[in-house]
Amino acid sequence: DAGVTQSPTHLIKTRGQHVTLRCSPISGHKSVSWYQQVLGQGPQFIFQYYEKEERGRGNFPDRFSARQFPNYSSELNVNALLLGDSALYLCASSADRAETQYFGPGTRLLVL
């Protein structure tokens, strides 16, 4: 059974550009969460979506947005990229809101 998948695996952007990252949860999982992991740090919570609605938001600026689709896949969008947005972006899925989260391999974003 496939785990959480994310695309693309790597991405290079320049400051001011926009980026869209994609996540497909484990089959049957309805909840998707996004985390940002800067090199040398633990993951930081960005968003959680459940049944296509935002259920939690971390301390990130409005440049970060996300959505969840009817098939429970999700997109994370980041506008007006800054150098500090360079990080590994992780998607995690869980069967329900209060269930264990399983992580994908991440998308490594480099902003130049």
Added chain:
Amino acid sequence: QKEVEQDPGPLSVPEGAIVSLNCTYSNSAFQYFMWYRQYSRKGPELLMYTYSSGNKEDGRFTAQVDKSSKYISLFIRDSQPSDSATYLCAMASNFGNEKLTFGTGTRLTIIP
């Protein structure tokens, strides 16, 4: 002060040794405690999951939670070179697992 403190290491031990990894936390609302293993350039992989205080054992791994001291530990017995990775502690409040709060991770190397 961070909600979750974790010594980043690096920690190097010889093969076969017992490894002890620890985290402290300040938020008394945390009720769910997890340990994730993250190999280089990969997403975190769930190792252990504990609710409230007590011990949990799974093969060579033992997780301990002491809520009175706000202190959690992961022990690895008979350590193997394949255990070389970054170990992240994560916690969630009694409202469920919507938001995981992570430590910075401890980088562990097992020397053959």
